[in-house]
Amino acid sequence: MARFVDRAARARVRGAVTSSTPVPGGCPPAVELRDVHKHFGQVAAVAGVSLDVQPGEVVAYLGPNGAGKTTTIDMILGLARPSSGTVAVFGLDPTVAVRRGLVSALMQGGGLLKDLTVAETLQYTSHLFPSTRPVAEVMQRAGIVAIADRRVGRCSGGEQQRLRFAMALLPDPKLLLLDEPTQGMDVEARRGFWAAIRQDASAGRTIVFATHYLEEADAYADRIVLLRKGRIVADGTAAEVKAMAAGRTVRATLPGADRAELTRLLGTDVEVRGDTIIVHTPNADDVARKLLNETAAFDLEITARGLEDAFVALTAEPTDLPLADVTYGGGAQ
Amino acid sequence: MNTPAVQLEPAGSRWARGGVHPALVCLEVRRLVRNRRTLLFTMVVPAMFYLIFGLNSSYAANRDGSGNVSASVLISMALYGAVLATTSGGAMVSIERAAGWSRQLRITPLRPAAYVAIKMASSMVLGAASVAIVYVVAAGTGKPSMPAWVWVVTAVLVWAGSLLFAAFGLFVGYLLPSENVMQVIGFVLMLFSFGGGLFIPLSQFAPALRTLARFTPLYGLNELVHDPLTRSPFSWTWVANLVVWLAVFTAGAVWRFRRDTARV
Numbered sequence: 144m145a146r147f148v149d150r151a152a153r154a155r156v157r158g159a160v161t162s163s164t165p166v167p168g169g170c171p172p173a174v175e176l177r178d179v180h181k182h183f184g185q186v187a188a189v190a191g192v193s194l195d196v197q198p199g200e201v202v203a204y205l206g207p208n209g210a211g212k213t214t215t216i217d218m219i220l221g222l223a224r225p226s227s228g229t230v231a232v233f234g235l236d237p238t239v240a241v242r243r244g245l246v247s248a249l250m251q252g253g254g255l256l257k258d259l260t261v262a263e264t265l266q267y268t269s270h271l272f273p274s275t276r277p278v279a280e281v282m283q284r285a286g287i288v289a290i291a292d293r294r295v296g297r298c299s300g301g302e303q304q305r306l307r308f309a310m311a312l313l314p315d316p317k318l319l320l321l322d323e324p325t326q327g328m329d330v331e332a333r334r335g336f337w338a339a340i341r342q343d344a345s346a347g348r349t350i351v352f353a354t355h356y357l358e359e360a361d362a363y364a365d366r367i368v369l370l371r372k373g374r375i376v377a378d379g380t381a382a383e384v385k386a387m388a389a390g391r392t393v394r395a396t397l398p399g400a401d402r403a404e405l406t407r408l409l410g411t412d413v414e415v416r417g418d419t420i421i422v423h424t425p426n427a428d429d430v431a432r433k434l435l436n437e438t439a440a441f442d443l444e445i446t447a448r449g450l451e452d453a454f455v456a457l458t459a460e461p462t463d464l465p466l467a468d469v470t471y472g473g474g475a476q
Numbered sequence: 477m478n479t480p481a482v483q484l485e486p487a488g489s490r491w492a493r494g495g496v497h498p499a500l501v502c503l504e505v506r507r508l509v510r511n512r513r514t515l516l517f518t519m520v521v522p523a524m525f526y527l528i529f530g531l532n533s534s535y536a537a538n539r540d541g542s543g544n545v546s547a548s549v550l551i552s553m554a555l556y557g558a559v560l561a562t563t564s565g566g567a568m569v570s571i572e573r574a575a576g577w578s579r580q581l582r583i584t585p586l587r588p589a590a591y592v593a594i595k596m597a598s599s600m601v602l603g604a605a606s607v608a609i610v611y612v613v614a615a616g617t618g619k620p621s622m623p624a625w626v627w628v629v630t631a632v633l634v635w636a637g638s639l640l641f642a643a644f645g646l647f648v649g650y651l652l653p654s655e656n657v658m659q660v661i662g663f664v665l666m667l668f669s670f671g672g673g674l675f676i677p678l679s680q681f682a683p684a685l686r687t688l689a690r691f692t693p694l695y696g697l698n699e700l701v702h703d704p705l706t707r708s709p710f711s712w713t714w715v716a717n718l719v720v721w722l723a724v725f726t727a728g729a730v731w732r733f734r735r736d737t738a739r740v
Contacts, residue, residue: 220583224739238739242585250583253576258507270497271584310580 171234173198173318173349174219179228181214181373188214189225190373196351198317201344203360204353206370207458212353213251215370216322219351220248232318244272244314249307251322257296261287261306264295268310275313285309285339301332308339319343321352325359337363357454361385371458391427395420395440409433496590496597504598507568514564517662518606522557523613526550529675531619541706543622550614551630551702552674557606558638559694560665565599566645566729567657574654578736588737592646592729599642600635607635626704633701640697640718641665643725650732672698693721 174196181189189211196202204212217223218230221237232240240246255264262278269275282288285305290298298306304324311319321340325333341363344350354360360367360381367384369377377384397405398418405413405420409430414421420440424430427445434440508514530536530549538545572578581591611631614620622630645661652660669675672694678686689695696717703710 222579222582222739241583244585246583248583250576250580254580256507256572256575256577258510259503263503263506267500267503268584270499271581271586273585314584 170198171231172196173200173233174351175229175231175234176215176219177229179215179218179225179230181211181218181223182226187373189218191228192370192373192375193228194368194375194378196318196349198349199347201350201363201365202352203364203367204351204370205355205357205360205367205454206353207355209372210370210458211373212370213322214373216248216320216351216353219320220246240318244274245316246318246320247311247314247316248320249304249311249322249324251326254307255295255303257294260292260294261298261302262291264306265309265313269313272314276315278313281309281312284312284343286335300327301329301336304328304332304336305339308336312343316348318349318351321350323353323355325354325356333359369454369457376457391424392446393422393424393427393430393434393443394446395434395443397434397438397440405438408437495587496593500594501597501601504565504594505601508565508598508602513658514561514602518557518561518564518602519609522553522560522606522610525556526553526610526614527617529553530614531617536619537621541708542626543705544620546614546617547620547622547626547705548702550610550620551634551705552698553614554607554610554631555634555637555694555698555701556665556669556674557610558603558634559641559644559668560661561602561606562599562638562642563645563648563661563665564658565602566595566642566647567649567652567661569595569646569649570652570654570657573650573736582737588733592733595646596639596642599645600639603638603642604635607631607638622705629704630701633704637697637701637718640693640722640725643722643729644693647725647728647732650729650736668692668694671695674698690717693717693725696721 172195174194176192176194179189179192180187192211192215204215206212214223218225219232219237221241230237232246235243235245237246256267259267262282265278265281269278279288282291285308287302287305287309290302293302295303295306304327308324311321324340325336328336337359340350340352352359352364364381367377367379367381368375369384396418397420400413400415400418400420402413402415405415409422409424411422411424411426411430414423420434422430431443431445434443526549530546530553536544536546536549540548569578578591582588608631611627615627648657648661648664671689671692673681673689674694678689678695681689690713696714699708699711699714700718702708703714
């Protein structure tokens, strides 16, 4: 876990450098979020996110539905304004960055006109920008040359998604945002889509994609930012996040267990099912030691959890206690 | 917010400022033409109405100002077609909002005002086609009679005046959900057309109804476009009607448009 704190410290240093003194000849961060909050009425969709994405990084923005992924992307695109905090894209106001074609996005669903053909949609989009890549080129890269003359309304979901990808490529953006890009695609289409993205990223484009598929984040991102209830709970490479997330489950028998008392003792949330108590924790040894030394628990059992379990544990509801250090380590201060 | 001087300046181009590229208007017109329903109601129905109402031998050849009644019906039907076309064009924003296209456009350099200009321009192209068809069909029957310059001037006036309804279409398009916007428009424009005296001369209305009709949005425009033919004494109430409704529709469209494009 120390690695995360280090990383956050590095990020803070980077942030300090970029926000006060522009590096001569250097490029400001592709994305710079500073203590960003976004409220919708009483609901806090984003509750204090600070994040730097450096040019060339491929970042997965991971979290369950409702974690604040789309809201954050909307703010990076200038579609939404943060309730507090600042958002900068290449050091510019998001709306300015959009106007200059520095950033484009593949949004979640919609955004297409059914009565245009695939090629016409791209021609239309290309005329909205000061300068773009040729339509033929982006069709090639998105793999939609064969359906160029098809009406958008007759395209499958996967084909429409590839068209959106081609549209996003048109301005040759320095930053590409993908919001749940493979939602509703079958395995084959998903693989093809990521192959295209990966190829594109190797050319040095900064890519931030939101997803709730752990395996996608694992396979395609240099860095994973894990979001829960509007806060960053982890930020690191896939390996780092996995190491952190891959806690253990401690199970023991303790008749008449008092949940509140146990939670206080162990410093983590405890599940009580009859006489059985279950604790999900990254510190299984400590929990086991305390249970055996300080309570009457017996039949103790420690099991490793799968990646999927770990993700759920990291992003699940009542986990404010055990993840407190990680929350701050992730740079959510 | 800090904005260091970075090498991220926009590339130069004629259309670099998020303005209206002519190709966008072409593509919009293509979309309008692909909608069979719109085509039927804006290109076929007005000409058909002329053939039904404009050739009736009991009154078609009767004198009306510097021409005949058939010419007057021609102008009315051209106006009806033009306002249908421009309203439909403007109201397409409703469908585009529902499809998420408006949102998509917001992550491009296109300025919202330029988008409205594109909608207006493509609507006016459709309106011009509608007016041209009614005039050509009517001329083909040989029944309308009016001086050559009146043919030209009334056609241009009808077309230009229909811009008022492009604003109306935008207003309605931003106001109503897409499922029933076209039906609502068809019905409302039918009412406006009766109120404006496009289908039945206002002189045949009951006095109370006639007074009421003078406050409807097509009244002033209809009187103005007929004036070169009828040569009836010019009335400022026509202009007042037109200006007030133009203000209402534009204000309504701007209000809804601002709401739609506001950053939340």
